[in-house]
Amino acid sequence: MxxxxxxxxxxxxxxxxxxxxxxxxxxxxxxxxxxxxxxxxxxxxxxxxxxxxxxxxxxxxxxxxxxxxxxxxxxxxxxxxxxxxxxxxxxxxxxxxxxxxxxxxxxxxxxxxxxxxxxxxxxxxxxxAESVSIASEEHLFLLLNQTAEMRYKKLLEKNPKYVKIIPLQYIASYLGITQETLSRIRKSVQ
Amino acid sequence: MxxxxxxxxxxxxxxxxxxxxxxxxxxxxxxxxxxxxxxxxxxxxxxxxxxxxxxxxxxxxxxxxxxxxxxxxxxxxxxxxxxxxxxxxxxxxxxxxxxxxxxxxxxxxxxxxxxxxxxxxxxxxxxxAESVSIASEEHLFLLLNQTAEMRYKKLLEKNPKYVKIIPLQYIASYLGITQETLSRIRKSVQ
DNA sequence: GATAACTTTTGATAAATGTCAAAAAAATTA
DNA sequence: TAATTTTTTTGACATTTATCAAAAGTTATC
The missing domain is CATH 2.60.120.10 (Jelly Rolls)
Structure with a gap:
């Protein structure tokens, strides 16, 4: 440890x-x-x-x-x-x-x-502190993408691990959308 | 200086x-x-x-x-x-x-x-670095508000200076919305 | 392995926001 | 002050996303 x-x-x-x-x-x-x-x-x-x-x-x-x-x-x-x-x-x-x-x-x-x-x-x-700041800015930039689909695609690109490991419902609000919308986006993207 | x-x-x-x-x-x-x-x-x-x-x-x-x-x-x-x-x-x-x-x-x-x-x-x-990180998190939290109107109201509350000084077109994308939408929200709020 | 609990998907519809074009208002420059 | 440029507002309409309810799928528990 x-x-x-x-x-x-x-x-x-x-x-x-x-x-x-x-x-x-x-x-x-x-x-x-x-x-x-x-x-x-x-x-x-x-x-x-x-x-x-x-x-x-x-x-x-x-x-x-x-x-x-x-x-x-x-x-x-x-x-x-x-x-x-x-x-x-x-x-x-x-x-x-x-x-x-x-x-x-x-x-x-x-x-x-x-x-x-x-x-x-x-x-x-x-x-x-610097690395926390950088991570926070990255999330910020993700949210500044206009469409929900673009936000999801950028997350997939940048943090594929998140999408693999974290339940969809939690990722949804992290991207500023509802889980229903994320479910539909995921279906249309793959 | x-x-x-x-x-x-x-x-x-x-x-x-x-x-x-x-x-x-x-x-x-x-x-x-x-x-x-x-x-x-x-x-x-x-x-x-x-x-x-x-x-x-x-x-x-x-x-x-x-x-x-x-x-x-x-x-x-x-x-x-x-x-x-x-x-x-x-x-x-x-x-x-x-x-x-x-x-x-x-x-x-x-x-x-x-x-x-x-x-x-x-x-x-x-x-x-810590203060930059905190500022970034505050912007992040602003963007996590679901409606555009809520984001604008929270900005007014937290940073009235921004709304007073900065041209609307720049504030709009800072809030993740278009300037037309911000213009309509501003009208309806005041 | 059956039951329960939790998570994701689907459908129908409503609400919010974006887009484009034009007009109005405000600020800047000549 | 007039002319020009920039910024904001408005209208009509399209698109995206949210909401609600229910079904399907998955995971955990007994």
Missing amino acids: KETLHKYINSFVQLTKEEFATFDEILTQKQFKKNELILEAGKICQRVWFATDGYFRFFHIDSRGNEITSDFYFAPSFISSFTSLLRESPSLVNIQAMSDMEVLEFTKKDLFKLYDNYPKIERLGRLI | KETLHKYINSFVQLTKEEFATFDEILTQKQFKKNELILEAGKICQRVWFATDGYFRFFHIDSRGNEITSDFYFAPSFISSFTSLLRESPSLVNIQAMSDMEVLEFTKKDLFKLYDNYPKIERLGRLI
Whole structure:
């Protein structure tokens, strides 16, 4: 578990044994059940998780009572409601584990202490923030495509994995359409 | 000009006189004319700009030949195609100055040298990346609203400034709709 | 392996939004 | 101020997408 984390971190920035040891100290292991909410909308997110397998779904309930999926995170990855974490504002999203899984957890408070003492760990933070930002922009660009069919085709091109693994109903709202429409598009495209 | 930049930076992280002096060394002053493209789609972005007034528009041409506005940056702010800059990939967007303006410019290369030597400047980089990420998520959430009217109302609520200052045609594609539809919505809402 | 629960598909219809062309309004320039 | 250019609005109509209800298909559970 921790080895996977170390490998993952090393793909961003090389840490020394001592730095890894310090990082390991703030970690605690946790288990999540399939469909469990690891963060509920309305609460202020104080933690970051690291998952080695499976994936997570971000969703919220809109003004009409519909469940809207806004994001997916596939392991290996750090997962958090970064907006809530950084702003200390109530999370707009629920984060849901999509399978039974084990994760490593740490608090924002502990992480920020590491930032103060280990510039390389703060660099890791910068690089993660940058990659989250890029992923968010990609989703944004997907949604800016005018037709639902074009959005679906671009997703197929860019993230075929999403289409293979994630239930259609969740992909639909991620693309800003209903599941019925996505079902019809999928039929017409293939 | 530089004083405004220093004030802006200080709102993220306190730099010493020496650190500001070092930062100042990588800056060059530039002028842009209204409507000028400060970055063209297809080119790899190598620079970051800092503007003290006015605003910028990000746009691209989609597969149907329509101009799609994907972002706005209001001064004071750092402006760049961060995705292109960080990935060293061709920019998907054009960045356009929306008025005559003076800016301070610096290269990615120089910035990254500062990151290596000044942890506080790297922290600034992290904080900027985080705020870009949050802004991007907000636009994303706007687009996930199902009806065009709801998207417009949420924009009015969240960024009344946009609606006041930016021509309707640009706001329309930012909301994922045509200008005719936005014109009709605006009429029905007010 | 049968039952239940959940997910996807289908059909009919309504509603929202896009398209194109032209007019009106506003901003810019001579 | 007049002329020109740019932006916004309007109308008629086409197209896309949503909605609702039900059926079919799939997966999980006992």
